[in-house]
Amino acid sequence: MIVTIVQVFVKPEFIDAFKDITRENHENSVKESGNFRFDILQDQNDPSKFVLYEAYASPDANAAHRETSHYFKWRDTVAPWMAKPREGIKYDMLFPSTFQK
16 A cells, blocks of 8 residues: 655635635545545644645555546646645555555
């Protein structure tokens, strides 16, 4: 299993719009084959800071996500809303919880 943790800093005037389009991406991503989790987190102390926690069965399933129309729509829509470029770091899942499908 592969996990990607993505940090996103959104310009304050786009926070609500970011949440709306990110919800749409989330709702489609959790339906993908090989997706185990696709959580969206918002920092309690800094509402412009978000973390996307994406868990996929394999690197191929993760790569397939980045070829979906909902991902392209999200990526292209939110790019100008970011205060700085997003950063995604990939991790290997060592000890998964019982959330696996």
